[in-house]
Amino acid sequence: MLRRLNMNPVASLVRRQLSTPPAPVSPFPYHPGSLLSVLDLSVPEVSELLIRATELENEDAILRDHTLAKRRIALLFYESSTRTRTSFELACKALGADTTLVSSLSSSIEKGESLKDTGLTLRALGAEAIILRHNSSGAAWLLEEATRLPVVNAGDGMHEHPTQALLDLRTLLAHLRPGVGEVGPETLAGITVSIVGDILHSRVARSNMLLLPRLGARVVLCGPRELLPEQAARSGPGLEIERDFDAALRQSQGVMMLRIQAERLAGLQLDLDEYKASYQLTGQRLAAYAPAAVVLHPGPIIRGMEITAGVADGPQSAILEQVTNGLAIRMAVMERALLKSEEGGRA
Amino acid sequence: MTLAICGGRLVDPAAGVDATKDLLLKDGRVAEIAGPGKLKELNGAEVLDATGLIVTPGLIDLHVHLREPGQAYKETIATGTAAAAAGGFTSVAAMPNTNPVNDSAEITRWMQAPERGAHVRVFPIAAATRGSKGETINDLAALKGAGAVAVTDDGKPILKDSVMREALAGAARVGLTVIQHAEDTRMTQGASMNLGPVSFKLGLRGMPAEAETGIVERDIRLVTELREAHPHLHVAHLSTAGALAAVRQARRNGLRVTCEVTPHHFLLTEEHVGLYNTHAKMNPPLRATADRDAMIEGILDGVVDAIATDHAPHAMHEKEIEFELAPNGITGLETALGLSLRWLHKEWRMPLGRVLSLLSAQPAALLGLKGRGTLAVGSFADVVVFDANAEWTYRATESKSKAKNTPFDGWAMLGKVRWAISEGRVAYAAA
Numbered sequence: 001m002l003r004r005l006n007m008n009p010v011a012s013l014v015r016r017q018l019s020t021p022p023a024p025v026s027p028f029p030y031h032p033g034s035l036l037s038v039l040d041l042s043v044p045e046v047s048e049l050l051i052r053a054t055e056l057e058n059e060d061a062i063l064r065d066h067t068l069a070k071r072r073i074a075l076l077f078y079e080s081s082t083r084t085r086t087s088f089e090l091a092c093k094a095l096g097a098d099t100t101l102v103s104s105l106s107s108s109i110e111k112g113e114s115l116k117d118t119g120l121t122l123r124a125l126g127a128e129a130i131i132l133r134h135n136s137s138g139a140a141w142l143l144e145e146a147t148r149l150p151v152v153n154a155g156d157g158m159h160e161h162p163t164q165a166l167l168d169l170r171t172l173l174a175h176l177r178p179g180v181g182e183v184g185p186e187t188l189a190g191i192t193v194s195i196v197g198d199i200l201h202s203r204v205a206r207s208n209m210l211l212l213p214r215l216g217a218r219v220v221l222c223g224p225r226e227l228l229p230e231q232a233a234r235s236g237p238g239l240e241i242e243r244d245f246d247a248a249l250r251q252s253q254g255v256m257m258l259r260i261q262a263e264r265l266a267g268l269q270l271d272l273d274e275y276k277a278s279y280q281l282t283g284q285r286l287a288a289y290a291p292a293a294v295v296l297h298p299g300p301i302i303r304g305m306e307i308t309a310g311v312a313d314g315p316q317s318a319i320l321e322q323v324t325n326g327l328a329i330r331m332a333v334m335e336r337a338l339l340k341s342e343e344g345g346r347a
Numbered sequence: 348m349t350l351a352i353c354g355g356r357l358v359d360p361a362a363g364v365d366a367t368k369d370l371l372l373k374d375g376r377v378a379e380i381a382g383p384g385k386l387k388e389l390n391g392a393e394v395l396d397a398t399g400l401i402v403t404p405g406l407i408d409l410h411v412h413l414r415e416p417g418q419a420y421k422e423t424i425a426t427g428t429a430a431a432a433a434g435g436f437t438s439v440a441a442m443p444n445t446n447p448v449n450d451s452a453e454i455t456r457w458m459q460a461p462e463r464g465a466h467v468r469v470f471p472i473a474a475a476t477r478g479s480k481g482e483t484i485n486d487l488a489a490l491k492g493a494g495a496v497a498v499t500d501d502g503k504p505i506l507k508d509s510v511m512r513e514a515l516a517g518a519a520r521v522g523l524t525v526i527q528h529a530e531d532t533r534m535t536q537g538a539s540m541n542l543g544p545v546s547f548k549l550g551l552r553g554m555p556a557e558a559e560t561g562i563v564e565r566d567i568r569l570v571t572e573l574r575e576a577h578p579h580l581h582v583a584h585l586s587t588a589g590a591l592a593a594v595r596q597a598r599r600n601g602l603r604v605t606c607e608v609t610p611h612h613f614l615l616t617e618e619h620v621g622l623y624n625t626h627a628k629m630n631p632p633l634r635a636t637a638d639r640d641a642m643i644e645g646i647l648d649g650v651v652d653a654i655a656t657d658h659a660p661h662a663m664h665e666k667e668i669e670f671e672l673a674p675n676g677i678t679g680l681e682t683a684l685g686l687s688l689r690w691l692h693k694e695w696r697m698p699l700g701r702v703l704s705l706l707s708a709q710p711a712a713l714l715g716l717k718g719r720g721t722l723a724v725g726s727f728a729d730v731v732v733f734d735a736n737a738e739w740t741y742r743a744t745e746s747k748s749k750a751k752n753t754p755f756d757g758w759a760m761l762g763k764v765r766w767a768i769s770e771g772r773v774a775y776a777a778a
Contacts, residue, residue, distance in 0.1 A: 018643060018695055023618040116667055136669035137550035138623030146667075157671070159550030206550060234544040266537050266552070 033129065033150030033337040036140045038162045038211040046211070047183045050170060052332040053325075061094070064331075069096035071338050074127040076118065076143075077154075078104040078134040083299050083323055084154050084164075088131050091330035097338075100127075115139060116146040123147045129337045132156070137203075150337040158201050158264060163333055164298050165207035167325040169215070171318050172254050174325075175294040188217035194248040196222045197258035197279055197306050199232055201265070204298040205258060206235070213238025222248040223279060226268055227260070245279050249289035256296045257281050257306050276305065283310045294318050349373045350771060351389055355397025355732060359404060360700040361708035361721035370402060372728035375770040380724055397732050400765055403703050404722050405437025405467070405729030406684060407710040410501075410526075410583055410607060410655035412676070413439070415463065416454065417446025422660035422749045425464035427680070430658070430748035432767040432775035434681040437467045437729035438711075438719055439658075443474040444502040450474035450485050452493035459494055467769040468729070470496045470714065475514045475525060481505045484513050488521045496714045499526035501583060502630075504562055506532065512569050515578035524579040524605075524714065529562035529590060530554070530631065539671045541632040545617040551671065554632055560589030567597045567604055574602065581713065582606040584657050586631040588641035595650045605713055607655035610679060610686045611754065613642040619754060625666040625673040626754045629659065646705065647697060653710040656683045660750030678753045682741055684733070685760025693761055699735065728771040737763035 034040065041049070056064060073092045077085055085101070092099045102122065104110065109118060115134070122130060129150040132140050137157030144151040155161040173180055176191055193212055199205040199221055212219050213236060220242050221232055233239045242248040249255065260270070281295065295307075295316045303309045312319060350372040357368040357380070369386045371379040379386055386392075413427040424441075431439050441458060443449035449458065455471045463469070473495035477483040481500055490498065498518055504527060505511045511527075518525045535554040540546050542553025563582055570580050585591060585606040597604040611629065616639045620627045627633055645651040659676025666673050687706065691697040711720025718726040743756040767775040 018640075020639070020643075021614050021690075023616075024621045024624070114664070114668055134669070136671045138670045141622045142667075142669060157550050200547075203550060206548070229547060231544040231547045235548045 030144060031148060031150040033340040034144055034152065035162050035333055035337065036144065036151060036153045037160050038165050038207045040162070043183070043185055043214055046166070046169070046215070049166060049329070049332045049336065050173070050183060051181060052335060053170060053328040056095075056331040056335065057328040064094060065096040067095040067335055068092070068338055071097045071128055072126045073097045073099050073129050073131065073334065074122040075099060075101045075131045076122065076133070077101065078109070078139070079155070081133055081154070083326065084133060087323065087326040088154060088330050088334075091327050092334055094327070094331055095335060097334070115142055119143045119147040119149075123149055129334070152333060152337055155203050157203065158206075159203050160207045161203040161298075162207050163326065163330055164204050165211040166333070167322055167329040168208055168256065168296055168298070169211060170325045170329055171296060171322045172294065174321070175318060176253055183215055185214065186216045188212065188215045191216070191253050192218045192220055192251045193254035193256060194220045194222050194242075194252040195256045195258065196245060196248065196281070198227045198260045199223050199258065200227045200229060201261040202258050208256065209239055210236050220248050220251060224275065226270060246285065246289050249285060249293070252290055252293050254296065255281065255290060255293050256298075258298070259300060259302055259306055272305070279306065281307045281311050283308060283314065286311055286316060296322055298322070348771060349392040350728070350768065350773075351386060351392040351394045352397050352402055352730065352732060353386070353394055354383060355400045355402035357402045357722065358700055358703055359722045360704035361404070362723045365700060368402070370722065370730070372730070372768065372771045375728050377722050377724050377726050377728050380722070395732065395766060397765075399734070400732050401699070401735045402722075402730060402732050404707040404720050405731050405767060405769065406435045406706040407438040407714075407716065407720055408436050408656050408658065408680065408683070409440040409653055409710045409714055411439045411441055411658040411680065412444065412660065413441045413469065414660060415445060416457065421662050423463075424458065424469060425466070426747065426749045427658070427660065428466040428469060429775075430678070430680040430746060432466045432769065433747045433764065435684045435731040435733060435764045435767055436680055437731065437767055437769045437774065438470060438716065439467060439680070440470045440472050440496060440714060442472055442501045443499065444479060448474050448479045450477055450479065452486075452489045455490055455493040455495050466774045467767070470494070470716065472497045472499055472501070472526065474498065475500050475505060475518070476510065479503055481507060481510055484510070484517050487517050487523055491521050491523055495523070496716065497524040497526050497581065499528065499583065501526065501528045504528050504530050504532060508565065508569065511566060512573065515569055515573055515580065516576050519573070519576040519578040522715075524581050526581045526583050527562065527566055528583050529559045529566065529585070531558040531561050534558040539628060539632075540620055541617045541634050543617060543635055545620065549620065549623065556587040556589055556634065556638065559585075559587045559631055560593065563590040563593045567593055567602065570597065570602050570604060571600070577603060579603045579605070584609050584612065584631055584655065585651070586612045586634050586638060586642070588638045591641050591645045591650060595645075598650065605652040606650075607653040608642045608646060608651045609655060609657045610683050611677060613639065613646060614686060614690060615639065615754065623670040624754065625668070625670055626677060626752050628670060628673055628675055629657070629677055630675040643695065646691060647695060651705070652713055654683060654687060654705045655710070656680055660748050661752050663751065666752050676752070678746065678748050678750050680748065681746055682753065682755045682758070682760065684762055684764065685739070685741060686755065686758070688735065689759060689761035728768060730766070730768040731764060732766040733762050733764045735762050737761070739763050
């Protein structure tokens with residue numbers, strides 16, 4: 001048999017400096033109008049979207065109606081949704097586009113039609129862009145690859161929800177940097193935003209974690225180990241973990257509460273009374289540790305679980321402003337999806 | 348039929364030969380080896396000119412999925428072995444996770460029947476337990492009698508200590524190896540890639556490295572307890588640094604514990620999942636960089652006993668779906684040699700003979716395939732002839748396999764197969 005060489009594995013690898021195959025580059029061309037991840041947007045593009053959101057919001061409704069007049073947009077929803085679906089639909093209609101909704105129940109998806117075939121069918125019917133909500137992470141990439149249409153990710157599994165992060169940013173800016181127009185890498189310097197609760201299962205958390213630090217904010221992740229693994233802090237720069245909610249609140253100018261995603265717990269046993277004691281945002285906590293912070297929640301909120309009714313309805317809550325901001329942001333995102341048409345490569 | 352391979356460089360690590368030699372193959376066996384132009388019984392033989400080429404024992408893949416019986420839409424024994432021959436393999440060991448599961452002498456014989464149209468030798472590996480359910484041990488003597496070369500519940504682990512102990516002891520009694528797919532499935536529910544920062548970022552549930560390491564450690568403990576019976580445990584597609592360390596220690600302790608590593612686990616990491624590339628989804632998953640580096644080191648320093656492909660063909664439509672829903676596995680038979688030479692030999696300077704040994708002599712020894720993995724006179728005429736200097740690009744669309752699910756499409760390969768000869772017949776000849 002072979003002679004056994006006694007080498008320390010790690011040391012010898014370093015000593016020999018073995019080269020290994022490079023990590024892959026993006027495997028397929030993408031449509032520049034797509035928005036699959038917040039990482040698809042440069043900071044100047046984020047700024048442009050925020051400015052366009054305000055312009056479109058303020059524009060005369062009749063004039064605005066010509067922006068995407070008679071363009072066809074499909075909403076493809078594999079998961080139930082109130083806010084996201086309605087605001088995308090209203091945003092498209094506000095720009096004059098025709099929309100059609102396909103949901104997994106009451107469509108051929110129930111009969112076993114694949115995501116690829118569903119996308120190709122919508123394209124054949126004239127859809128020029130697809131807004132996708134899906135319960136599997138990465139589904140938006142698959143749909144984009146199959147259809148080569150601009151795809152807007154309206155939430156994919158536990159992965160990302162980029163328009164939510166943009167509307168959260170708009171809400172935070174309105175409170176913490178009122179009147180700001182153009183934004184850049186330093187706009188949120190000195191600001192700490194805590195994201196609290198079920199981070200493991202949250203696409204809202206992932207999109208915000210990747211977006212807010214690029215505008216200068218410090219993001220503190222807060223939650224129990226079961227819902228916030230240590231590796232979360234390694235997702236990008238500007239991220240820290242603080243397990244103690246009160247300590248996180250004390251540092252924060254913005255607090256983003258998350259719902260426990262019972263539908264994704266997959267057998268995870270959680271003591272809800274203990275969770276509430278440690279991580280519920282109560283009026284008392286807010287008054288004691290963050291009396292000036294703006295409180296966000298992507299919804300749906302479960303009153304009495306992650307947040308009390310008093311806080312949700314209280315003066316620091318911006319939850320309904322978020323919903324309204326969603327409409328403006330989604331108008332800007334859909335305008336970008338359809339008017340930015342030349343092919344390009346992903347950064 | 349008589350075949351002569353003349354003018355090539357014979358590399359036969361098991362026989363300690365590396366020299367220019369002519370070979371005469373007769374009646375399915377190696378009949379004569381002589382210096383160039385010195386074969387005595389050349390009369391009437393068809394001559395293959397191997398000048399400038401490497402002549403070496405046909406490669407042996409001890410881990411393939413040929414999908415028959417039951418899933419011929421993915422692959423058949425005929426198409427899978429055609430891909431094997433094109434990749435230089437003249438023997439493949441076929442896993443039992445077919446439909447129905449190969450847990451009987453009848454299916455084991457069926458897989459080897461001439462009607463299957465195999466291009467190279469197929470050695471069935473039978474299920475260790477009834478239906479691979481991990482409960483009741485099969486009739487191991489009968490399986491061996493029908494031609495099974497090892498037993499495993501591959502695709503699933505044998506989780507219960509008592510059943511694994513019984514499998515090891517029973518297999519040792521009849522002289523069979525137990526191959527374990529080491530995965531504590533209680534820790535991998537709903538997971539579709541390695542657990543770590545990448546899985547968190549992609550929002551995918553992850554399989555912890557401990558799920559593999561824990562089972563390997565448990566199995567080694569059982570082998571230790573049973574050491575009087577001399578059981579042979581073989582760890583399939585080993586992928587974690589922890590499991591490799593456990594195997595290394597077991598060998599130091601004199602236990603009969605062996606392992607295989609796939610090309611994808613010594614080349615790729617979890618980063619290669621990229622943006623949900625289902626051709627980078629397999630089980631065990633692509634691991635962290637530290638694990639991949641440990642696989643390279645384990646191969647270079649000799650703890651790893653064999654390179655196996657875990658060739659796992661799937662139909663196109665099965666991989667063109669959501670990452671979490673896509674089936675595990677990639678093809679590998681046509682890329683193993685080209686990648687091993689390109690990386691292990693050229694890039695990492697492993698001597699050619701040692702690379703080839705991992706692909707032939709060592710898997711033959713491991714499975715007890717007598718007369719294979721060497722070209723000594725009298726052994727089976729299983730030969731691969733390849734151009735060690737040919738650089739080429741792998742194109743999945745040109746694959747002989749029914750399936751095209753590979754992450755290595757478009758990758759640079761080194762070493763191109765000219766002929767693959769199975770028991771004296773040309774099973775593959777390059778166009």
